[in-house]
Amino acid sequence: MCLGIPGLIVKVDDAAKKLATVDVSGVKRQVNIACIVDERHPVEACVGDWVLVHVGFAMSRIDEAQAAETLKVLTELGEAQAEIEAMRLSAVELGRVAS
């Protein structure tokens, strides 16, 4: 099932039951964070984390670096396209000047 939404953990509600409050553009909801906590990421340290929420459960931590990387690929693609277009236009221009 697909409808997952990124949300920001703003508060831990119950550390023992692994419940926290997540904020999605100002709308808040309690979610279960059992899937995203472990020894390296304890419950208390969750506030401020971005997670993927699905049916009231945080199912994955959103990797900021990966997100940036994904977008960077596209930005670079766009820059490359712009450069090629610029070269093409200048070649046309040169052609015009030459003839």
Place this chain on the structure above:
Amino acid sequence: MKYIDEFRDREKAAVLVKEIEALVATMDVAKERPIHIMEVCGGHTHSIFRYGVEGMLPKEIELVHGPGCPVCVLPMGRVDDCVSIAERPEVIFTTFGDAMRVPGSKKSLMQARADGADIRMVYSPMDALAIARNHPDREVVFFGLGFETTMPSTALTVLEAEREGLTNFSVFCNHITIVPTLKAILDSPDLNLDGFLGPGHVSMVIGTAPYEFIARFYKKPMVVAGFEPLDVLQSIWMVLKQIKEGRADIENQYQRVVPDDGNAAALDAVARVYELREFFEWRGLGSIDHSGVKLREAYAGFDAERKFAIPNVKIADPKSCQCGEVLKGVIKPWQCKLFGKACTPETPLGALMVSSEGACAAYYQYGGLNSELEPA
């Protein structure tokens, strides 16, 4: 909205479209045989339609909408079982919203509610558990629906119910698995597919390794894709590159959310609570081996199938229903004889018209812009 808006960016979309067009131009695609890419998930189908992605692609690419919509593939017999449980006076039947409209052989859950059954929509199985806590005198049943994405949430809820010693909560388990579904598609003799967009949120749980067989044995490329329209476009581009380069690999476009080895805590909960069924019935695709899970014996007290006697009757799909062919990409929704006539979102006959992500429902509601509705 962070992590959403950036992945709906119009300019990056234009860049990708340009790349895709350039790539396709070098690929010598025959007019009668466009490149068929199947997007497995209902969520991908929805995103494609909602943002008009298909219309942005060159006509050499055809997107085929796959069976990854667990609501759509719910067989009528199982809906009848739900209704029979829900109609018991002691039961509060809780379900996700999209399951309410699926027709059974006599009625849907929505109609059962209109007839007086206590059926409540919930966003999360945790909310169903809360209802059980607040109504100790009633039996609360949660309709557990979905692929591996929602298996952990249902499982964790069962574990919590066990921890709290609740005796009035149970799950009617209809969770299904993605791999046998993909195998059934790949094994189908009418298969016409060149590549796949893989299920992003299922993969968040199971990782990307389970799909290796697609690349290794069936030699088809798959890109595990996110759900924002930019994710979908980028994934299509990545599939095209593989096809062009003659590769067949499993790639992960949705790396910000999908870890390659999945989620250990989720998989752990799933392994504890469920075991595989020998076979399970799918609307439109028939019976598929090892495609569903049920609660283990240890959790019998939380298993609605054991708690309540259910009719458990297998109801065949309507004879004229062509859902299976649409699901496999053999025909397009509007080429089904019933599309838009006997089968509409208000009067759905088949799996794909039932849920708002079903390919037929999506075409009916959003589409028609890019498709000249050629008759079959």
Place this chain on the structure above:
Amino acid sequence: MNLIPFIRPRRLGKVNVPTVTLAHGGGGKAMKDLIDDVFVEAFDNAALAPLEDQARFDLAAIAAHGDRLAFTTDAFVVDPLIFPGGDIGKLAVCGTVNDLAVGGARPLYLSCAVIIEEGVTIELLRQIARSMASAAREAGVQIVTGDTKVVPKGACDKLFITTTGIGAIPEGRVLGAHLARPGDVVLVNGLLGDHGAAILGARGDMALDTAIESDCASLHGLIETLLAASPGARALRDPTRGGIATVLNEIAEASQAAIEIDETRTPIREDVKGFCEILGLDPLYLANEGKIVAVVPAEEADAALAAMQAHPLGRGAAAIGKVNVGEAGRVTMRTVFGGRRIVDMLVGEQLPRIC
């Protein structure tokens, strides 16, 4: 405004029980006390005062406001009765006032028929009645006649209200959904989807905590401002149930024209967006109770927009699309992503998705 004078001394009865019982609908003294103590007390106007079976008005006085009578009715069954930004009473007044105002009418008088479920508290009824009175005052209308029924427990869901309204349309003013022409501009007066989201949030089934409030408001003043700046306006509709998608489809169908809107121009509050994302809802289909969709000729669009933006209920006004030559009755949207999609009539009820 001239009344046909017939004053009967008003003996205000008092209700001295905490909840409504079947006796309060019985037609006897208990009912009279309920009407007096709760409704007449709140609505308090000269037209209502005689408490005849009908309110009576001098026709010439109504004709002073226009040459056509506008007449509308609406039933209100909202649940919960009280929600962020309003209640069923305010809704019942504003909804009917707006139905008159979008026809270009000056709203004048409302009737109020209530069906009350046995067991509802008098305090709640009073709150609703006062809310209606306040909304009526703000809208410049009077509630002049009414009816009260009480039904047994379970026969209705707490409280249903039906309001019927009359107004007068000034001479020369012609508005209609069939009048949209290619080239016309589609305007809205502000943020879309607030009411629908507020109600869903208030119902609590989804356990979402939000600050979203209903936009419930009487739009007659805004509409007069708009029509003064854009006398050539073609059509006005209030996008209540079914949202702007439904209204745009109605206009496109009636005018046999095509309408295209631009998603980047549809004003939606951030938290309404978030709300919709979580539940998988489409804000184009969410109800609005303080919004209008206006179709105006292109040459009047700038003036219309400026006039609305200068009005307190139009600060967020925006041009969201155009009427085009194209497939008759079709509404499309250029998505934020750059693609195009069809915006169809809603099929069934919008249900929260998981997928």
